[in-house]
Amino acid sequence: MLLLPFFDDSDENLNLMSVFTPITEAQLHEFLFRYSLGQLISFSGIEAGTDNSNFFVTTTQGEYVLTLFENLTDRELPFFLNLGDHLKARNCKIAQPMHDKAGDALQVLADKPAVLFEKLAGRHVVVPSQDHCSQMGRAMGEFHTAVQELSIERRNPFGLNWLMAHRQYQHWMETEDHELFNKTLDQLEQLNDMDLPTGIIHADLFHDNALFKDDHLSGVIDWYFACNDYLLLDLAIMINDWCRHGLTFDQNRIDAMIHSYQSKRRLTADERRAMVLMRKLAVCRFWLSRTLAWNDLKDRQLEQVTVKSPNEMKALLKIL
Ligand SMILES: Nc1ncnc2c1ncn2[C@@H]1O[C@H](COP(=O)(O)OP(=O)(O)O)[C@@H](O)[C@H]1O
Ligand SMILES: N[C@@H](CCOP(=O)(O)O)C(=O)O
Numbered sequence: 001m002l003l004l005p006f007f008d009d010s011d012e013n014l015n016l017m018s019v020f021t022p023i024t025e026a027q028l029h030e031f032l033f034r035y036s037l038g039q040l041i042s043f044s045g046i047e048a049g050t051d052n053s054n055f056f057v058t059t060t061q062g063e064y065v066l067t068l069f070e071n072l073t074d075r076e077l078p079f080f081l082n083l084g085d086h087l088k089a090r091n092c093k094i095a096q097p098m099h100d101k102a103g104d105a106l107q108v109l110a111d112k113p114a115v116l117f118e119k120l121a122g123r124h125v126v127v128p129s130q131d132h133c134s135q136m137g138r139a140m141g142e143f144h145t146a147v148q149e150l151s152i153e154r155r156n157p158f159g160l161n162w163l164m165a166h167r168q169y170q171h172w173m174e175t176e177d178h179e180l181f182n183k184t185l186d187q188l189e190q191l192n193d194m195d196l197p198t199g200i201i202h203a204d205l206f207h208d209n210a211l212f213k214d215d216h217l218s219g220v221i222d223w224y225f226a227c228n229d230y231l232l233l234d235l236a237i238m239i240n241d242w243c244r245h246g247l248t249f250d251q252n253r254i255d256a257m258i259h260s261y262q263s264k265r266r267l268t269a270d271e272r273r274a275m276v277l278m279r280k281l282a283v284c285r286f287w288l289s290r291t292l293a294w295n296d297l298k299d300r301q302l303e304q305v306t307v308k309s310p311n312e313m314k315a316l317l318k319i320l
Contacts, residue, residue, distance in 0.1 A: 018046075018053075021110050022110075023043075023066075025043070027110060028043055031066075031107065031114070034100040035100050035116065037061050037098065037116075041058045042057075042058045043066070052069050053067070053068040054067050062118075065117045065118075067114065067117065068109060069113040069114070073113065074106065076154075077113055079152055079154045080224060080226060081115065082150070083150065083152065083226055084105075086146065086147070092139070092143055092146055093142075093218065093220060094220050095118045095219050095221055096118040097115050097117055098116040120218040120219040121211065121213040122212045122218045124211055129253075130256045132215070133242050133254075133257040134259070135212075136217065136242060137257035141265045144234070154200075154228060155228065157227070158225070159227070159229050160281060163188070163285060164185060181284065184317060185284070191230075191278070194273070195270050196232055196274055197231050197271070198229060199228065200226060201226065201229050201234040202234055203237065204225040205234060207241055207242050209222045232274060232275070233281065235258070235275075236279040239258075240316060280317060283313050283316050283320065284313075286308075286310075287310055287314055287317065291310040293307045
C-alpha cells in the first residue's frame with residue numbers, strides 16, 4: 001500500500017526542474033535557418049511544465065517558445081497542430097504554431113519532435129478573480145464554437161472508459177479511497193444515458209494553462225490532452241480549478257464563468273442537469289492520473305518532473 005502525503009494547497013506540489021532534453025546554441029541557430037524569423041539573440045530553458053522540454057527563444061524579430069516533445073510522436077502531433085492552426089484562424093486566444101519557409105510547423109531537433117510557438121504575453125494568475133473566470137468562460141465558449149467546423153478526431157485517453165477500467169486496479173489506493181472512488185464511478189454511469197454534446201475539448205484547462213497580461217487573457221497553452229469528449233467536461237474542469245479558494249467553491253466565480261460561456265454556446269437542459277456529475281468525472285480523472293504519476297515517480301525515482309497532489313482531488317470529491 002502506498003501512503004501519499006496530504007496536501008491541501010496546490011502550490012505544495014512536487015515541483016522540480018522540467019527540461020529533459022538540453023539543446024545548444026549552435027543547434028538552435030541552425031534550427032532557426034528553416035524559418036523567416038530573424039537571427040537568434042538568446043534562449044533559456046523553462047522550468048515549469050511536466051511533459052515536454054520548453055525554451056524561451058528571442059530572435060531579432062520576436063519572442064517564441066520552442067517545445068521538444070518528450071512523449072508525443074510525429075504521428076500524434078498533427079492533430080494538435082491542425083487544431084492550433086484552426087483556432088488561430090478563428091481568432092481564438094491560443095499560441096500560434098509557427099510555420100517554416102516550406103509551410104511546416106512540425107520539425108525535429110535533438111532527435112525529438114519540435115515545434116516553435118508564438119510566445120504569449122504575461123503569466124498565469126495565482127488567485128483567479130470573478131473577471132478572470134468570466135474571460136475564461138467566454139474563451140472556452142469560443143473554442144467550442146470554433147471546433148464544430150473541424151473534422152479531426154482523437155479519443156480521450158483519460159475519459160470515462162479509462163476511469164471505469166481502473167475499477168479493477170486499485171491496489172494503489174487505501175480502502176476508504178477505494179470505496180469513494182467506486183461509489184463515484186457508479187454515479188458516473190448515469191452519464192452514458194444522457195444526451196450530451198461532444199466535440200474537441202482542451203481537457204486540461206487549469207489556471208496554470210492560461211496566461212494573462214494586465215488582467216486580460218492573452219491565450220491558452222498546453223493543448224496536448226485535447227481530444228473528442230463531452231464539451232461540458234471542459235467547463236467542469238475549469239470550474240473545479242478556477243472557481244475556488246482551497247476547498248471552498250466561490251459561487252460568484254462559477255456563475256460568471258457559466259454566464260460568459262453561454263454568451264457563446266448555450267448549455268442544453270441535459271448539460272445543466274449533468275453539471276455536478278461532470279465535475280465529479282473531472283475530479284476523478286485528475287485524482288487517478290495524479291496518483292498514477294506519483295506511483296510512477298516513486299517506482300522510477302524520477303527527479304526531473306513536476307507532479308501535482310492527488311489528495312487535493314480526493315478532498316474536492318468529498319465536497320462535491
Ligand atoms: N506559448 C507560450 N507563451 C508563453 N509562455 C509559454 C508558452 N508555452 C509555454 N509557456 C510557458 O512554459 C511553461 C510550461 O509549458 P507547458 O505547456 O505547461 O509544459 P508541459 O507541456 O511540459 O506541461 C508554462 O507554464 C508557461 O510559463
Ligand atoms: N493539469 C494536470 C497535470 C497536467 O500538467 P500540465 O502542466 O501539462 O498542465 C493536473 O492538474 O493534474
